[in-house]
Amino acid sequence: MTTFIIRRLLQLIPVLLGVTILVFSLMHLTPGNPAVIMAGESAPEATVKAIEQRLGLNDPLHIQYLNFLGNAAQLDFGVSVRDNIPVFDHIQPRFLITLELTIYSTIFTVVLGLLAGIVSAIKQYSFYDVTLMIITLFGLSMPNFWLGLMLIQWFAIELGWFAPTGWGNADQLLLPVISLGTAGAAIIARMTRSSMLDVIQQDYIRTARAKGVKERTVIFRHALKNAMIPVVTVIGLQFGYFLGGSILTESVFAINGLGRLIIDSILQRDFPVVQGAVLVIAVSFVFVNLIVDISYRLLNKRVDLN
Amino acid sequence: MAVASENTTQKIKEVNPRVKGMKDFFKRLRKNKSALVGFYVLVLFFFVSIFGALDANYGITGTSSSATNLTDKLEGPSAQYWFGTDHLGRDIFIRILHGMYITLGVGFTATFLAGIIGVPLGILAGYYGKWLDTIIMRIMDILLAFPGILLALAIVSVLGGSTINVTIAIAIGAVPQFARIVRGSTLTTKKLEYVDAIRALGARDGKIIFQHILPNIMSPIIVNTTLFIATAILSAAGLSFLGLGVQPPTPEWGAMLNDGRNYMYQAAHITFFPGMMIVIVVLAFNLFGDGLRDAFDPKLRK
16 A cells, blocks of 8 residues: 555656646746736836846746746745735635635535435436436536526525625525536436446345345445445545636636636736646645545555556 | 349348447437437537528628627517527527537537547557557646646636637647547457457558557547537636637627626526527537447446
């Protein structure tokens, strides 16, 4: 197990280097001189030159990259072009909000998806099962931002039950979480259903039933445990995807998370902030995947992840 | 002589497992009602979108997706405006009709581009293995480190928002998915005994890849292409919704949703109809894609 973890960590090095190179290139492929944007179009040449000097824009590319990498490793992503505040100070509070949204959405997804999937598998081909499978298909096919708009329309504007925008108060949490989590819940419901059906057909479950073990015990103690193995992977992946998917949800509900920061910064051509925020999401995603791999390995000792 | 050769072809067709497999495949597909529903919806949308494209560019019906009529702005659905009008008094039904080929076109083109690049990469990695495999798949891992639309978003932020740039950005984001799936299938096929036998007979790599590996991995490629078009449509709509994709006044559905979000208090229908259309298109691709998968591999069916 330890060797597996060490090997996986070593594999991360080229991926993380690649991610930083890609994010670093963003600023240099973008048309327009960042120093000019930072100084303002009408700024005197001397100011632009001074900023170029400060950002090191005149250094050779590989030196610039190494500086970028070294600073990023210390969580220093430079300063915002807009307000000269360190990028990290922009990112940190926003990241916590996005993380909150992601965690709540994951909980919503797991609880709803598992429950729906288990009941569907136990009552295969029943009215409930068929209805649920149709609903999950819609859930999978809906753009999460459109679902968000419709939820705002019905539950905030028409019924007035929830606040249409924002994050933090009790009446602001549920709609964004449903909007972000529904597709994931649909995926997990389908996964759980098919995984449960697989397990239920196996010999050891028939043996347990033949021995006279109560049906509830068979389902929850014997079947669910093994059916969960593939589902756990999907749950982990969902958590990662929510980090990226929250960009749209945050935009719909005007939540000041990392996603909204990225959009605003792209529109204002504030490259250091875009770079920092994209890098934070990508690196978090890579580590979430690592944790998923390790837990999959722990849950299922038979798998050889070569 | 002609009759004899016809008979022979007939016999070959009966014996050839691939031809027989195709017959069974279509039989299974026809039995799958939800897949058929998806298929018919897609065929219908295909023709409607062609009509919409012709109408938008050559004015068959004399309607316009950009004609503004401020006296009729923000009106609800009616006999005159089936899906109502937007904040500039533009007919939403006409806009949806004229924008359909853009939504479908971006989805198809992005997926096609991703396949053109991703499939050969996957075959190379799976077939040749070793260092080539390591290099290709590590690069794919790097691209996969950006969840969801993040990579496409980053690319669009560099290229700028336009229909072509969105297509390119989504295609790049999809390449690793194709490469991964194709690599896996290639690895499995490569290990089949008959491929070994052909190689022992002295067949060249090119012949093995094109005549034996590729036909065997077509089914996962087709299934994933179908399902990926759905994802590509969602991503494109998302980018346009954020204002970073297809730019107004082009009647792309995601951009229309972006227009409508500012008028939700007065006119909910502006955001309802374009979104509903996205749901129907994506649902149709998902139904058809799932049906294809089940028909290709009946063992997976539950």
